[in-house]
Amino acid sequence: MNFEEIAVKSHEFVSQYLNGAEVGREVDLFATGMVNSLFAMQLVLFVEREFGFAVDNEDLDYDNFRSINAIADFAGRKLGLGATA
Amino acid sequence: MDIELTAEQEAARGQFRDFVERRLMPYADEYDRQEEMPAGLIGEVAELGYLGGLVPEQYGGVGMDSITWGLLCEEIGRGSASLLSLFTVQGMVIQSILKWGNEDQRQDWLPRLATGEIIGGFALTEPNVGSNASSVETRATLIDGHWRLHGQKRWISFGQVSNLFVVFAQSEGKSVALLVERDCQGFSTKPITGMLGFRSAMLADIFLDGCKVPQAHLLGRAGFGFSHVGGAALDQGRYSIAWGCLGLAQGALDASLAYSGQRRQFGKPLKEHQLIQELLADMITQIQAARMLCYRAASLKQRGEPSLIMETSIAKYFASRMAAKVSADAVQIHGANGCSDQYPVQRYLRDAKIMEIIEGSNQMQQIIIAKHGYQEHAVKQQRLAQSKDDGGEA
Numbered sequence: 001m002n003f004e005e006i007a008v009k010s011h012e013f014v015s016q017y018l019n020g021a022e023v024g025r026e027v028d029l030f031a032t033g034m035v036n037s038l039f040a041m042q043l044v045l046f047v048e049r050e051f052g053f054a055v056d057n058e059d060l061d062y063d064n065f066r067s068i069n070a071i072a073d074f075a076g077r078k079l080g081l082g083a084t085a
Numbered sequence: 086m087d088i089e090l091t092a093e094q095e096a097a098r099g100q101f102r103d104f105v106e107r108r109l110m111p112y113a114d115e116y117d118r119q120e121e122m123p124a125g126l127i128g129e130v131a132e133l134g135y136l137g138g139l140v141p142e143q144y145g146g147v148g149m150d151s152i153t154w155g156l157l158c159e160e161i162g163r164g165s166a167s168l169l170s171l172f173t174v175q176g177m178v179i180q181s182i183l184k185w186g187n188e189d190q191r192q193d194w195l196p197r198l199a200t201g202e203i204i205g206g207f208a209l210t211e212p213n214v215g216s217n218a219s220s221v222e223t224r225a226t227l228i229d230g231h232w233r234l235h236g237q238k239r240w241i242s243f244g245q246v247s248n249l250f251v252v253f254a255q256s257e258g259k260s261v262a263l264l265v266e267r268d269c270q271g272f273s274t275k276p277i278t279g280m281l282g283f284r285s286a287m288l289a290d291i292f293l294d295g296c297k298v299p300q301a302h303l304l305g306r307a308g309f310g311f312s313h314v315g316g317a318a319l320d321q322g323r324y325s326i327a328w329g330c331l332g333l334a335q336g337a338l339d340a341s342l343a344y345s346g347q348r349r350q351f352g353k354p355l356k357e358h359q360l361i362q363e364l365l366a367d368m369i370t371q372i373q374a375a376r377m378l379c380y381r382a383a384s385l386k387q388r389g390e391p392s393l394i395m396e397t398s399i400a401k402y403f404a405s406r407m408a409a410k411v412s413a414d415a416v417q418i419h420g421a422n423g424c425s426d427q428y429p430v431q432r433y434l435r436d437a438k439i440m441e442i443i444e445g446s447n448q449m450q451q452i453i454i455a456k457h458g459y460q461e462h463a464v465k466q467q468r469l470a471q472s473k474d475d476g477g478e479a
């Protein structure tokens with residue numbers, strides 16, 4: 001899987017929670033007000049299941065979850081894909 | 086969906102049932118009257134590997150799968166909702182550490198949670214903060230390598246006896262979850278008695294009076310206490326409660342089937358009166374429906390599907406409402422006997438009411454379920470529009 005594929009899947013997942021609104025890949029998800037504990041947990045499970053690694057204690061960093069690109073970057077790093085977007 | 090149990094799960098259920106029949110059912114009403122859970126019984130469920138059942142083998146537990154844990158909660162819930170709440174909070178503390186603890190914390194605490202040497206407590210609710218749980222007022226300040234906690238927690242299940250609590254607090258505007266030991270300086274508890282239900286769940290108020298906790302007792306990272314540590318724990322809690330409600334309702338149904346066969350009015354057993362059969366038919370059907378939701382949540386949990394969070398919420402919501410209705414109907418079938426403490430159905434009814442309030446009240450579940458409904462609807466509409474567009478282009 002490459003960065004683009006990860007970003008597309010992440011975009012699809014995040015969009016489910018936006019009642020049809022479009023969200024750009026760089027949009028700050030925390031600023032949209034959509035991030036609550038329910039979304040946070042679902043996002044963790046999505047990343048773990050979709051990309052096949054465990055989100056750990058030390059991964060709890062807002063910068064890993066701030067935007068769709070940030071999520072894709074984070075997943076890419078965990079999967080050892082090297083430098084991305 | 087495949088909901089057939091494996092041979093191991095069947096065998097485990099048989100053992101849980103046997104334990105509950107022998108060691109819990111005959112005594113649960115007495116514990117309820119005494120408002121206490123005997124230490125001996127807690128020791129027994131710990132010794133059997135039940136209480137710490139969620140701890141994986143690598144940390145000294147038996148590593149129960151989701152269905153086996155669900156079956157255990159169902160059986161314990163059939164015997165005593167108060168004891169079920171001990172399993173619930175122990176599971177929440179285990180889940181918090183397992184998911185968001187670091188390796189040192191896992192090594193340190195999980196083996197002792199597995200054996201029951203440590204009894205866990207979950208301390209979120211406060212006198213001024215219930216459903217709006219992300220706004221706790223307890224303060225945590227980091228000073229010279231220690232957290233200092235100031236605040237009060239209320240309604241903490243097994244707070245009278247637990248020796249390790251996951252405590253939620255605010256630290257400079259960030260939510261933190263801290264592991265707090267009972268014997269730490271500045272920590273005290275006061276028993277709460279006279280509750281409607283869960284009377285032997287040994288509730289307590291917790292006072293954190295400059296309570297001093299090592300810096301290394303932070304779970305996860307600052308800012309992620311409520312959302313991630315609390316989120317994982319509450320999901321686990323709702324899961325245990327959903328299954329426990331199933332057991333509670335099954336207990337109320339079993340009692341009603343037995344009673345309606347014995348009690349005679351108008352020259353025949355109650356069970357031959359069709360209006361009683363109607364009540365029983367609805368009880369049976371509602372219980373089956375809740376069981377399907379619990380199995381569905383179990384299957385998603387086992388696979389780590391993101392939708393497990395919503396489906397567990399739905400299972401908890403439905404099962405607790407169902408348990409409240411089924412236990413109320415059980416009291417109805419028992420008449421005055423059902424209102425007496427000589428029969429367990431009044432306890433089931435009182436405990437079922439609590440199930441509708443804890444682990445996120447049913448109003449909180451309704452809010453998130455409805456919100457989820459709108460989100461799914463929007464996705465469907467979007468897909469429909471998309472496929473029309475695609476069709477148009479073709």
Ligand SMILES: Cc1cc2nc3c(=O)[nH]c(=O)nc-3n(C[C@H](O)[C@H](O)[C@H](O)COP(=O)(O)OP(=O)(O)OC[C@H]3O[C@@H](n4cnc5c(N)ncnc54)[C@H](O)[C@@H]3O)c2cc1C
Binds near residue numbers: 174208239280443449
């Ligand atoms: C037996 C028992 C054991 C417990 N054990 C624990 C424990 O171990 N640890 C712990 O931290 N807590 C525990 N609790 C506390 C429990 O989690 C809270 O009672 C629960 O979260 C609800 O909070 P509250 O009671 O303050 O009700 P409130 O939040 O004050 O709500 C009161 C009512 O208003 C409704 N309501 C609130 N907000 C809204 C809204 N926005 N829209 C519609 N309706 C709303 C609620 O659903 C409820 O019906 C326990 C409680 C009981 C009774």
